[in-house]
Amino acid sequence: MLLTIDIGNTTIFFGVYDGDELKCHFRIATVKEKTANEYGEDFSNLFGDKSKISAAIISCVVPSLVPVFNRMVKDYFGVEARFVEGTKVRFPIFYDNPKEVGADRIVNAVAVYHLYGGPAIVVDFGTATTFDVISEKGEYLGGAIAPGIGICVEALWTKTALLPKVEVVKPKTVIGKNTVESIQAGIFYGFVGQVDEIITKIKEELNIEPKVVATGGLAELISSESRYIQSVAPFLTLKGLQIIYKVKNEHKSSSNGR
Numbered sequence: 001m002l003l004t005i006d007i008g009n010t011t012i013f014f015g016v017y018d019g020d021e022l023k024c025h026f027r028i029a030t031v032k033e034k035t036a037n038e039y040g041e042d043f044s045n046l047f048g049d050k051s052k053i054s055a056a057i058i059s060c061v062v063p064s065l066v067p068v069f070n071r072m073v074k075d076y077f078g079v080e081a082r083f084v085e086g087t088k089v090r091f092p093i094f095y096d097n098p099k100e101v102g103a104d105r106i107v108n109a110v111a112v113y114h115l116y117g118g119p120a121i122v123v124d125f126g127t128a129t130t131f132d133v134i135s136e137k138g139e140y141l142g143g144a145i146a147p148g149i150g151i152c153v154e155a156l157w158t159k160t161a162l163l164p165k166v167e168v169v170k171p172k173t174v175i176g177k178n179t180v181e182s183i184q185a186g187i188f189y190g191f192v193g194q195v196d197e198i199i200t201k202i203k204e205e206l207n208i209e210p211k212v213v214a215t216g217g218l219a220e221l222i223s224s225e226s227r228y229i230q231s232v233a234p235f236l237t238l239k240g241l242q243i244i245y246k247v248k249n250e251h252k253s254s255s256n257g258r
Contacts, residue, residue, distance in 0.1 A: 003053045003077060004241040006104055007060040007069065009127040010150065011217075014043075015238045016053070022235055022242075032064055036071035043076060056081040057245045059103035059237065082245065089244055092139040104237055105132050106140065111240030112213050113138045116231070119208045123195060123229065124237075125149060125216030131198055133206070141206075144198050149191055149218050156183065168218060170225065192225045199228045 001023070005014040008030060015025035026046045044050060056073045058081050060066055066083060073081040084103040091110055095101050108122045113134050121143075122132040127150065132143040147155075149168055157165035166183045174189055176182030199212060212228045214220075215236035223229035233239070 001052050001054060002242060002245055003056040003073070003079075004238045004245075005056065005058040005060075005069065005073075005081075006107070006237045006241065007058065007062055007065055008104065009062060013237065015235065016047075017238075017242045020242070020246075022238060025235065025238065030062060030065075032062060034068070036068050036075060039068060040072045040076040043072070050077055053077045053079060055079055055245065057084065057241045058082065059084045059107045059241060061102045061104055082248075084241065084244060090247065092137075094139055094141050101140070102130075105130055105143070107237050107240035107244065108132060108215065109134050109140045109240075110243055111233070111236045112211075114243050115233070115239070116211045116213060119206070119210040121199060121202060121210045121212045121228075122236070123199075123212065123214045123216075123219070125214065125218045125222060127151065129191070129195070129216075131202065133202055133210070136208075144202075146194060146198075149187065149222075152191075153187060156187075168221065170221060188221075188225070191222055195222060195229070196227050 002017040004017060010030055011027050012030050013027050016023045028042055056077060056079050058069055060083060070081055073079060084107055089106055089110065091106060093101060108124055109132050112120045112122050118134045118136045118138055120134045124130045127148045129146045129148050130143060133141040135141055153168060156163055163183060164180060166180050168187055169184055170188055171181055171184040174185045176185045211230060213231045213233050214223050214229045215233050219232045223232050
């Protein structure tokens, strides 16, 4: 079975695939100070029979955790981890410097094109909210990056003396009748507006009618009001990792068979 791990700035999302089927998935907090042994214990406590893991593939946007997870996967699962590098994925990247594109963004692009075709836009609600554009031919065209919802809520709470930290929910009305409702209205409708405006500009700039797919923690919430988000794919990044691993293995097998 294949262990897929997406290491983000705030959370680490991982799951196990048996062929094309996601058998289980988990999410834990990203802690840069943790050791390979500590992460190994976290994974061991969540997995049943870890001996069934035969391979692992990882996307990581926290460079300091690359050696940590390389060691953890080898020590606790007995396999060598493959780390996704955008420039080594068989997916054309039209970016000034392709090495600048986060591995998770490329993985999402691969998954969306494989599952939905193109043209397409991926909106990922993570620590940052990212917009990634894929052409009809399956080319990564670039995108946009905005502060994530969690960052904005945290900043509002820590940088003001009187405003409380609130749960991000869809408010009953855009006109709040108290401070909590007012913050929720501003955050929720502000992000819905941001998402739809950026997608509008992308559509106008490229003259396309793309499929729009959302993923990430608050994708379901924001998509409920968005004019453009058509699908929510909570396991998109894990699926992308599984697809990349499968394609690499098939390519390797065909090369060896010549």
